[in-house]
Amino acid sequence: MLRLKSKKVNPGRSNKLVWAVAAGLAIILALWVILTTGGRRPRDRRELMRETLDYLRTTDGIVEVQVDPAAPSVRILYDPTFAGDFPKIAHFAAVRLAAKVPDFVLEMAAVPQQMSVYRAEVRHGRIVSEGPSR
Numbered sequence: 527m528l529r530l531k532s533k534k535v536n537p538g539r540s541n542k543l544v545w546a547v548a549a550g551l552a553i554i555l556a557l558w559v560i561l562t563t564g565g566r567r568p569r570d571r572r573e574l575m576r577e578t579l580d581y582l583r584t585t586d587g588i589v590e591v592q593v594d595p596a597a598p599s600v601r602i603l604y605d606p607t608f609a610g611d612f613p614k615i616a617h618f619a620a621v622r623l624a625a626k627v628p629d630f631v632l633e634m635a636a637v638p639q640q641m642s643v644y645r646a647e648v649r650h651g652r653i654v655s656e657g658p659s660r
Contacts, residue, residue, distance in 0.1 A: 571595040571627065578623050585615060589637050598630040606636045613644045613658075620646040620653055633659065 572595040579600065582588045587608030592601040602619065604612050616634040623630065628651045634644040646656035 571598065574626055575600060575623065575630075578626050579619055582615075582619060586610065587612065588615070598627065600630060600632045601642075602632070602634045603637050603640065604634060606638075616644045616646060617653075617656060620648055620656065624648045624651050624653065 572593055575593045575595060575598070576591070579591050579593075579602075582591050582602065587604050587610045588602060589605055590603045592603065594600075600619070600623065602616060604610075604615075612634055616632060620632045623632065628648070630648050632646045632648070633642040635642045642659040644657070645659045647654045
């Protein structure tokens with residue numbers, strides 16, 4: 527029977543390469559975990575509501591977003607001279623906020639008179655009632 531003699535090619539260096547690859551993969555995994563779960567978390571309800579609706583600052587016609595975490599309610603003030611579907615904007619703001627805050631009331635009002643023109647009520651993360659204000 528023939529016996530093949532296998533000769534290892536530099537066994538010390540091969541072990542170091544295995545450890546280096548394992549360490550590199552561990553670092554990549556740790557960075558991925560930190561980046562996907564990390565980030566600054568809001569400390570209180572007011573900050574959470576503000577950060578969730580922060581995108582409205584760049585929307586044309588939206589003047590101000592007033593947050594009252596004690597009530598809890600959100601009032602979005604808009605300029606009626608701008609053309610836009612403001613009830614639809616309020617609906618999507620309510621949907622987006624409902625994912626993070628379970629119970630609140632969202633109202634949309636025109637700037638000069640500040641009378642509420644649209645109202646959405648969210649309970650347990652679902653929109654219970656919405657439509658024009660009475």
